[in-house]
Amino acid sequence: MNLADQENAAARARWVKETKIGEGTYANVYRGYDVKTGQKIAIKKIKAGAFKDGIDISAIREIKFLRELSHPNVIALLGTYSKAQSLSLVLEYLDTDLEAVIKDKTLVFKPGDVKSWMAMSLRGLDFCHSRGVLHRDLKPNNLLISSKGELKIADFGLARETGDVDSRMTxxxxxxxYRPPELLWGSRSYSYGIDMWSIGTIFIELVLRKPFLPGDSDMDQLKKIITVLGTPTEEEWPGHKLLPDYVNIGEESRGQRWTPWIMSVGKVxxxxxxxxxxxxxxxxxxxKSALYHQFFLDDPRPTAPIKLPKPTAELVPRAMAPDETEGKPELKTAGGGVKRKAESPDPFGDVKKVARRLF
Known part of the structure; x- marks a missing residue:
């Protein structure tokens, strides 16, 4: 047995799988523990045999970036090992995610709580961007929360390094x-701004306690954006009509008065x-600039993570589950099989209404 085989065998012996907490076409997720420390862990087991050309590219990306990104607000990759035709990623176990917190209407959010979640998200994102990494899939169920209330960015399966100005990306x-308008209009050249748009929509979702712009299709998503923010002009967005998939959405809109909905975060x-x-x-x-914004300097100060509201029952973070459906947010429960699919509520309706339907 060579050194690599010895190290792989030692890893398999150290990380013990227990209960399955998620299942998908290409991977299963298990709760487990570290034999050395007794620490609870999550093991994402990817079936290499399920892919015609080997391991899924999303698994390779996730391993690559998590090995490079070590930060208190980014989920930690504890190790990897292989067995037979599968590859397993060992991740720190996190109790819940921000989507579950937002949807739990028994929890009451204070301004300092929203400020704390946003600050932790931005710290993690600033670290990723400073290392030249775009996340490309920020949403509440990819922001996981530990038992101590610490928020960590997870699921780097769609992440990639930034390229030069002329590089073409999907x-x-x-x-x-949570997709910005430049992607909806087919831009193949983009940078950190796409993640910042996602963070902005998550910010509003924390205030409204429901998705801000829940489109049914890409065209509907654009319509909702323009209805709320108004039709973009050439002055505020030069060259947007030259984007590959640009289409005129219809009558020009000056936008709705949406700011009163979110005045709980104050004018700043x-x-x-x-x-x-x-x-x-x-x-x-x-x-980085957002972290130095006056919003985080004014009172109330961000709530200490340990004091943030959190569901009393332990939930399975969606970002630890292996299967994502593009554009259709879902939540698999620990019991397996039960999914919630969001409806498309009127974004101008009563913000207290719950726009969810259980299938």
Missing amino acids: CQVVTRW GVELIKEMLRYDPLKRISA
Whole structure:
């Protein structure tokens, strides 16, 4: 047995699988523990035999980036090992995710709580961006939360390094509700602004306690964006009509008065959201600049993570589950099989209404 085989055998002996907590076409997720420390872990077991050309590219990406990204607000990859025709990723176990927190209407959010979740998200994202990594799928169920209330960015299966200005990347990234207009109009050249748009929509979702722009299709998503923010002009977004898939959505809109819905974050908070949701991706605020925004300096101060509201029951974080459906957010429960699929509520309706349907 060579050294690599010895190390692989030692890893298999150290990380013990227990209960299956998620199942998909290409991977299963298990709760387990570390024999050395007794620490609870999550094991994502990817079936190499299920792929015609070997291991899924998303697994390779996830391993690559998590090995490079070590930060308190990014999920930790503890190890990897192989057995037969499968590859397993060993991840730190996190109790729940931000989507579950948002949907739990028994929890009451204070302004400091929203500020704390946003600060942790931006710290993790700033670290990724400073290392040249685009996440490309930020959404509440990819923001996991530990037992101590710490928020960590997870699921780097769609992440990639930024290229040069002329590099061409796929526009079929970011779950639809959190996808920026440049991707909806087919841009193949983009940068950190796509993640900042996603963070902006998550910010509003924390306030509304429901998705901000829940489109049924890419065209419907664009219509919802334009209905709320108004039709982009050439002055505020130069060259947007030259994007590959640009189509005129219809009658020009000056946008709805949406800011009163989110005034609980104060005038300065609304200003930060507007900086995140600028049409021109080159003019969107960066994660680093957002962290120095007056919003985080004013009272109330961000709530300490350990004091943040959290569901009393332990939930399986969706980002630890192996199967994602593009543009159709779902949640698999620990019991397996039960899914929730979001409806498309009127974004101008009563913000207290729950726009969810259980299938």
